[in-house]
Amino acid sequence: MGLTVRVEKRIAQDFPGRDGRVVGELLAELVNHLTERGDREDKERIAAATLLCGRGRVDRLLDAVQLAKEDWRDVLVGAGLADPGWRERLEADFGPG
16 A cells, blocks of 8 residues: 555655655655554554655654654654544544544
8 A cells, every 4th residue: 555645745745856755665665564454544644644754854754764663653643643632633634634
């Protein structure tokens, strides 16, 4: 499964050009590996959280990917997507789903 349209748009915004393609591949690989049995919402949430933690910098994104591999819940906390209001935060940062 690939990334959602709104995550792909945010990648293009935060990481234009070739960096965006690499970031997209990294995030797709990460979420597919971490959530093999998870639903689409879980995959999007983890990808979005990792992207938010990257804050538009490849070095930060790589750190966030590594953190997610160790414990993806830490990335959710770091991005503010761990609490009950995470859906609203996701929509505020990425647009409607």
